[in-house]
Amino acid sequence: MKYLSIVALCFCMLAVSAGAEKKFGKKITLKEKTKISDIIANPEKFNGKKVLVEGPITDVCKMRGCWIRLGSDKEFQTLTFKVEDGVIVFPMEIKGKTAVAEGVVSVTTTSVEDQIEQGKKRAKETGEEFDPASVKGPKTVIQIKGEGAIVR
Amino acid sequence: MNWRRWNNIIHRDLGYFLVGMTIVYSVSGIAVNHVADWNPSYERQREVLNIEPPAGDTKEEILADVLPKLRLNQDELRNSFRPNRETLQLFMDEMSYAIDLPTGAVIVETIHPRPVLYELNQLHLNHPKGIWTYISDFFALSLIVIAVTGIFVLKGKNGLVGRGAWFIGAGILVPVAYWIYYLNS
Numbered sequence: 001m002k003y004l005s006i007v008a009l010c011f012c013m014l015a016v017s018a019g020a021e022k023k024f025g026k027k028i029t030l031k032e033k034t035k036i037s038d039i040i041a042n043p044e045k046f047n048g049k050k051v052l053v054e055g056p057i058t059d060v061c062k063m064r065g066c067w068i069r070l071g072s073d074k075e076f077q078t079l080t081f082k083v084e085d086g087v088i089v090f091p092m093e094i095k096g097k098t099a100v101a102e103g104v105v106s107v108t109t110t111s112v113e114d115q116i117e118q119g120k121k122r123a124k125e126t127g128e129e130f131d132p133a134s135v136k137g138p139k140t141v142i143q144i145k146g147e148g149a150i151v152r
Numbered sequence: 153m154n155w156r157r158w159n160n161i162i163h164r165d166l167g168y169f170l171v172g173m174t175i176v177y178s179v180s181g182i183a184v185n186h187v188a189d190w191n192p193s194y195e196r197q198r199e200v201l202n203i204e205p206p207a208g209d210t211k212e213e214i215l216a217d218v219l220p221k222l223r224l225n226q227d228e229l230r231n232s233f234r235p236n237r238e239t240l241q242l243f244m245d246e247m248s249y250a251i252d253l254p255t256g257a258v259i260v261e262t263i264h265p266r267p268v269l270y271e272l273n274q275l276h277l278n279h280p281k282g283i284w285t286y287i288s289d290f291f292a293l294s295l296i297v298i299a300v301t302g303i304f305v306l307k308g309k310n311g312l313v314g315r316g317a318w319f320i321g322a323g324i325l326v327p328v329a330y331w332i333y334y335l336n337s
Contacts, residue, residue: 056231058241063191071233075211078235089277092194092263096230096243127198 025088026148028052028102036072036079039105043142046105051144053079054100057151062125065089068149070099083146094151101149110139156304163301166294173291180276183269193273197262205256206240214240218251222258 030052039046039053055070058078067082068090081101083090110118115135123130183192203221208214211234218240219226231243242249250259278284303312303320310316 056233056243058233058235062194062196064187069235071235075234076236086277089279091279092191092196093246093265095248095263098231 020152022094022151024090024149024151025083025146026102028100028148028150030102033100036070037074037077039079040072040077040142043105043107043140047107048104050102050104050147052100052102053081053144054098055079057094057097057099060090060092060095062092065091067146068094068099068101070101080143081146081149082143088146088149090149090151097151099149099151101144101146103144103146103148106141106143106145108141110141112137115139156307159301159304163298163305166298166301170291170294170298173288176272176275177291180269180272184273184276193266193270195264195266197264199260199262201258201260203251203256203258206251206253211240214253218242222249 030050032052033054034046034051036053036055039051053070055072057068058071059069061067064085066085066089067080069078069080071078081099081103083103112135116132119130119132119135122128180192186192201222203218206214206218206221208217211232215226215232222242224242224244228244229242230245233241233243235241238253240251240253242251246263248261250261252258274280275284275288278288303316305311306316308314312320
């Protein structure tokens with residue numbers, strides 16, 4: 001009976017702590033937000049810097065929840081917020097919600113071979129077709145190495 | 153009461169108490185172990201529809217045209233976004249539309265949490281955080297207690313000095329042997 005009371009108490013406390021706003025990873029430390037469009041317009045300026053961004057979640061990693069794609073404040077732009085596998089796992093139902101996310105901007109160049117490998121992997125995950133011939137050359141990839149996020 | 157009787161009581165009652173937690177972690181463990189092959193928490197369905205290519209230049213104009221064609225209301229939308237000139241995404245609870253604007257092809261993706269497995273995986277992967285972190289720590293420590301007290305449940309030829317020793321040795325050998333194999337393969 002004592003055991004059951006302890007379990008019931010724990011579940012009640014968990015239920016009370018649940019809310020509409022979901023937090024992932026580390027606590028957000030920055031106060032000022034950076035526009036995603038500014039990062040995309042001038043990636044080298046932000047490379048290696050910690051930023052706080054906000055945008056609609058346009059896609060979520062379908063296998064491991066290890067990244068979300070954020071829509072920019074301008075149309076036709078998105079930015080990937082990548083987290084370490086298992087450290088943060090984004091649930092798929094947050095797609096379409098708004099994220100306020102903090103992390104370090106990373107600007108890298110992806111070779112043709114890596115793009116083809118990633119494209120094949122993504123095609124397997126999403127079930128969409130991938131044509132290796134669509135890769136024309138090395139590509140500059142801008143993403144945020146995610147540390148923490150609030151989804152609402 | 154001697155120490156072995158206490159040992160057996162702890163082993164037995166802790167075992168009873170942890171049945172629920174053991175099922176949560178073991179069932180979810182199998183599910184997430186195969187994450188490369190499937191999404192253990194969600195069932196995803198994709199359907200392709202075809203509508204007349206939407207008219208309009210701005211997102212608002214396209215939305216006004218496309219929502220009636222898809223029999224959707226603005227109120228149902230959680231969000232919308234144009235990731236590129238050719239695509240408009242519409243987001244709703246557990247559902248999203250990706251509309252190819254030049255052709256009118258619409259990919260409808262529906263996401264449902266897998267019954268029971270979703271909840272088990274959430275607990276196993278410690279999504280609730282907070283107090284659950286300490287409950288799961290307690291579970292892990294309790295498993296050690298169950299393992300250690302289990303060694304001393306029986307005495308004699310079926311206990312630690314006989315049959316038990318062989319089984320303990322074999323159980324330890326499995327991960328050690330696999331790790332050596334893994335390093336050399």
